[in-house]
Amino acid sequence: MPSPDDIRLEVILLETDAKIEKKILQYTAKLVNEKIGKLVKRPDFMDKFSKVFKKWIFDSLALQELRGNTKLRADLGLSRTGAARASGAIADAVSQTLTFSYQKWDAKLTGGRLQISIQPSNFENVLNQSWAEFESEGGYRIPWLSWLLTRGDDVIITGYEVGYGRGLGRSGIGRMSGDGEDSRLTFRVNPAFSGTMDKNFITEALTSRDKIKEIRDIFISFIVR
Numbered sequence: 001m002p003s004p005d006d007i008r009l010e011v012i013l014l015e016t017d018a019k020i021e022k023k024i025l026q027y028t029a030k031l032v033n034e035k036i037g038k039l040v041k042r043p044d045f046m047d048k049f050s051k052v053f054k055k056w057i058f059d060s061l062a063l064q065e066l067r068g069n070t071k072l073r074a075d076l077g078l079s080r081t082g083a084a085r086a087s088g089a090i091a092d093a094v095s096q097t098l099t100f101s102y103q104k105w106d107a108k109l110t111g112g113r114l115q116i117s118i119q120p121s122n123f124e125n126v127l128n129q130s131w132a133e134f135e136s137e138g139g140y141r142i143p144w145l146s147w148l149l150t151r152g153d154d155v156i157i158t159g160y161e162v163g164y165g166r167g168l169g170r171s172g173i174g175r176m177s178g179d180g181e182d183s184r185l186t187f188r189v190n191p192a193f194s195g196t197m198d199k200n201f202i203t204e205a206l207t208s209r210d211k212i213k214e215i216r217d218i219f220i221s222f223i224v225r
Contacts (some may be wrong), residue, residue: 022107027156029105029112035223038098045222052218053118054095058213062148062193062201063087072190073164077136082170083214086131086145089212093126094119094202116215117200123149126202138172147189152196157187 002060014019030139033134039045057063065072074085098118106114119125126132132145147156160178169175178185205211 007218025109026107029107029109030083032072032105032109032112035074036102037104039222040114042222046098046100048218048222049096049116049215050098052146052214053092053098053206056205057094057202058087058091058149060201060205061063062195063090064139065193068219069163069173071164071174072193074164074169074171075190076148077134077174077176078144078168079172081133082131090126090145090202093129097125114219116205121197123197123202142148148193149195149200149202150197151189152194153188153191156187158183160187161185162187 015023050186066076066078067080067087069080073080078086086141095118097120098116101115101117103111103113103115127146127149133141133143136142159175159180159182161178162174162176164174166173176187189210193201195203
């Protein structure tokens, strides 16, 4: 009986390297397309991403500030209840815009893609909501969310400033005062939280590098199941 060392295994390839490579790519593309095609239709796949995006928005630093006894909440004139309700509503509204689009890979395993889309760039889904503004005691319209998301470091109001103290104003921690005449008094959103249409707490919550890595990891976890 021959020993294991005496046994020889010979593999003879009957096709060229190019043909073998082509078949491997075709088979891989077929598997990938079938897997992802089914995946994007699964409710649990969509639900997982929707919940993750919702949490990122709700946990953003700006919304955490709004829910606390902070100068930002005082500056924008929100009650604690109103700020909490708006935080949840903003997170809901953003997560509900989530969609997936899928383009198949060809036989060469090129041209395919899975695209995740969320949050329209015009922010109408949040800015047009009733909770995105309120009417002040003086009868003025206060579009607080638009100020926070889009006005950046612009001076929004001249002749007034916010004074802070317990029991003041709608927020219970601050009130705007002034006669509208003193140009030395100005109001703008705190630069630590002020946003523009291109960069604000929503875009930051969704696109930072660590968030992109988490999206990739979630996707891979579904692929390998």
